Amino acid sequence: QVQLVESGGGLVQAGGSLRLSCAASGRAFSTDAVGWFRQAPGKEREFVARITWSGGSIYYAESVKGRFTISRDNAKNTVYLQMNSLKPEDTAVYYCAAAPWRRRSSVKDSEYDYWGQGTQVTVSS
Numbered sequence: 001q002v003q004l005v006e007s008g009g010g011l012v013q014a015g016g017s018l019r020l021s022c023a024a025s026g027r028a029f030s031t032d033a034v035g036w037f038r039q040a041p042g043k044e045r046e047f048v049a050r051i052t053w054s055g056g057s058i059y060y061a062e063s064v065k066g067r068f069t070i071s072r073d074n075a076k077n078t079v080y081l082q083m084n085s086l087k088p089e090d091t092a093v094y095y096c097a098a099a100p101w102r103r104r105s106s107v108k109d110s111e112y113d114y115w116g117q118g119t120q121v122t123v124s125s
Contacts, residue, residue, distance in 0.1 A: 002026045002114040004034075004096050009119030012086055016123070020081040022096030022116060031098035034079040036070065037109055038092035038121075047107040048094070051079060059107065064090075086123045093118040 008020040022034060035050035049060045049070040058070055069082040079096060097112035106112070 002031055002098050004098060004114055004116035006094065006096050006116040006119040009094060009121045011122045011124065014086060014088055014123055014125050016086050017082070017084045018086065018121060020083065020094055020096075020119060020121075022079045022081075024077040024079070024098065031114065032101040033099040033104040033106065033112075034072070035097050035099065035107070035112055036079075036081050036094060037097060037112075038090075038094045039118075040089075040092040043092075045095070045109050047109070049081060050107065052104050054101070054104075057104070059105070061107075083121070086121075088123045088125045090121060091123050092121060094121050095119075 003025045005023045033050050033052050036048040037045050039045040047061050051058050051070045051072050067085045072079045095118045096116045098114040099112045103111045
């Protein structure tokens with residue numbers, strides 16, 4: 001079993017920055033991709049970014065490209081999401097999730113097996 005714990009959410013003004021962390025434990029070696037997803041009130045959960053443990057392959061949603069940066073620290077089993085130039089529309093609960101190697105390129109939440117509890121990000125205008 002893989003456990004994921006997010007941290008770093010909070011309230012920030014538009015244009016500000018936050019850094020989210022996702023710490024993985026348990027059988028983390030059984031997964032390869034870690035993705036960030038978000039869900040705003042009344043909306044479906046959407047893909048934000050993902051990175052692979054093995055090769056660092058990175059992919060972003062168009063809505064965050066150029067503003068968000070995903071990175072990993074393999075020694076700490078931690079994935080980060082640096083969020084800059086935040087907008088009110090970035091307000092959501094942010095989740096990290098892990099997928100196995102065979103689905104490491106996926107951007108579909110249904111293909112991620114393990115999920116954290118989520119962390120709230122609120123961007124005020």
